[in-house]
Amino acid sequence: MTENHKRLIIITGAAGTGKTTVSQYLHQHFGVCRVLTHTTRPPRQNERNGKDYYFETEASFFENHFVEYVRYSGHLYGSSEEGLKRALAEHDQACLVLDTKGAESYLRRFPELMQILYLTVPDNKELRTRMQARGDSATALQQRLESKEYIRDLKLSQMLRSKVTVLINDDWAVTKTKLAQFMATITV
Ligand SMILES: Nc1ncnc2c1ncn2[C@@H]1O[C@H](COP(=O)(O)OP(=O)(O)OP(=O)(O)O)[C@@H](O)[C@H]1O
Numbered sequence: 001m002t003e004n005h006k007r008l009i010i011i012t013g014a015a016g017t018g019k020t021t022v023s024q025y026l027h028q029h030f031g032v033c034r035v036l037t038h039t040t041r042p043p044r045q046n047e048r049n050g051k052d053y054y055f056e057t058e059a060s061f062f063e064n065h066f067v068e069y070v071r072y073s074g075h076l077y078g079s080s081e082e083g084l085k086r087a088l089a090e091h092d093q094a095c096l097v098l099d100t101k102g103a104e105s106y107l108r109r110f111p112e113l114m115q116i117l118y119l120t121v122p123d124n125k126e127l128r129t130r131m132q133a134r135g136d137s138a139t140a141l142q143q144r145l146e147s148k149e150y151i152r153d154l155k156l157s158q159m160l161r162s163k164v165t166v167l168i169n170d171d172w173a174v175t176k177t178k179l180a181q182f183m184a185t186i187t188v
């Protein structure tokens, strides 16, 4: 974990900004390994245990050893020590998809390893549309849009402001170009 050629990319931003989509693209095109996290949220349609998340009960969740965990819109989410160690043992570059509170925790703990991408879109209304199109249930979506975590993540905190690469993800073709530039700057 202290080897200096290892890179940990944190992908953060408000729900629906495209964090998961970007992590998949980085995996497919740059071989960046995604560290799966754990959650007590019920799976969405098409989500699978061990592929999208490790889906947990409130009891099984705390059987893991977490680098950090949060409650987000009523559910627990956490990234495990084991998952992170495994990913960095096997790959030079790994990524984690986290809320901004999680990004701050990683920045405090691993400042020398970290690269942070903060995703945003110019019009927040677009985020509701994207999450609807993704198939989020109306109840879950409403709860999320009203949650303090969602509202917090629409803006960068003071701590993250000077540490992140901001990526405006409203045009996928432009995003791909910016991701290539970002990867070129961090590749050793
Ligand atoms: N540039 C883009 N233009 C249009 N739609 C996009 C773009 N990027 C991602 N999407 C779509 O927006 C939806 C939300 O994306 P994604 O699930 O990656 O967001 P997220 O930030 O991981 O959300 P959450 O935090 O809620 O898990 C998906 O259906 C995805 O295909």
Ligand SMILES: Nc1nc2c(ncn2[C@@H]2O[C@H](COP(=O)(O)O)[C@@H](O)[C@H]2O)c(=O)[nH]1
Binding pocket: 013, 014, 015, 019, 037, 038, 041, 068, 069, 070, 072, 077, 078, 079, 097, 098, 099, 100, 101, 102, 103
């Ligand atoms: N701090 C952490 N945030 C996490 C983790 N795993 C996911 N997330 C973030 O939670 C919200 C909601 O996710 P969703 O899949 O229900 O839409 C989103 O911002 C994720 O990035 C984690 O382990 N720690």
